[in-house]
């Protein structure tokens with residue numbers, strides 16, 4: 122995205138991110154969930170968020186369907202609109218990480234370059250990519266919102282995995298194969314990674 126106005130000057134915030142982290146008693150980080158529709162992004166992100174809440178961690182989940190009702194309500198599902206969707210979400214997530222939160226984003230985010238840009242924006246050490254690896258056939262069998270059925274019937278165009286691309290991560294920080302793992306096992310893996318990386322200092326929620 123090209124910045125249009127040249128007459129804006131960056132204003133340094135009075136309270137720094139490390140100061141906010143110290144006040145909260147935990148680090149702030151972006152948990153970037155990616156996967157097909159119906160793969161389990163929202164389910165796992167919310168289960169992790171509930172555990173973080175139990176631990177007294179300041180956190181928030183940005184979810185695809187919800188953000189598309191408001192901030193990104195003007196965007197559709199062309200490749201171009203998906204790129205803009207992820208760009209805006211990345212910027213919002215960066216602000217929330219700056220504010221000291223453990224932020225989870227649950228978006229299909231189908232393109233590798235957009236996910237790489239989110240990582241660059243937030244900073245490598247504050248970005249954890251979580252691949253919700255669920256085969257298309259399993260997502261389609263789950264079809265929690267009936268969208269695959271509509272897409273197969275031609276009622277929805279540009280549906281991810283059917284007539285729109287999904288580029289799977291090749292080196293995600295956390296790889297969750299939901300065919301083999303329960304929601305609880307997936308959730309525990311995320312919490313354990315946060316503990317190992319010293320984002321959180323307790324796993325008493327497990």
Ligand SMILES: Nc1ncnc2c1ncn2[C@@H]1O[C@H](COP(=O)(O)OS(=O)(=O)O)[C@@H](OP(=O)(O)O)[C@H]1O
Pocket residue numbers: 157158159162163185186189198202203204206207227228229230231266268277278279280281285
């Ligand atoms: N054409 C098409 N393709 C994919 N998904 C569709 C489409 N139309 C509507 N939906 C619903 O929108 C949710 C995906 O929105 P995202 O913002 O996560 O998509 S993207 O990251 O911009 O690709 C997605 O939510 P999840 O099922 O939670 O992934 C769907 O409910």
Ligand SMILES: Nc1ncnc2c1ncn2[C@@H]1O[C@H](COP(=O)(O)OP(=O)(O)O)[C@@H](O)[C@H]1O
Pocket residue numbers: 156157158159160161162163164165227263265299300302303304307
């Ligand atoms: N191991 C698992 N992890 C996550 N979801 C699972 C798992 N097993 C079954 N499911 C089910 O799959 C569906 C995933 O839906 P959802 O979380 O909305 O996916 P997404 O946000 O990726 O579209 C839910 O109905 C959930 O109960």
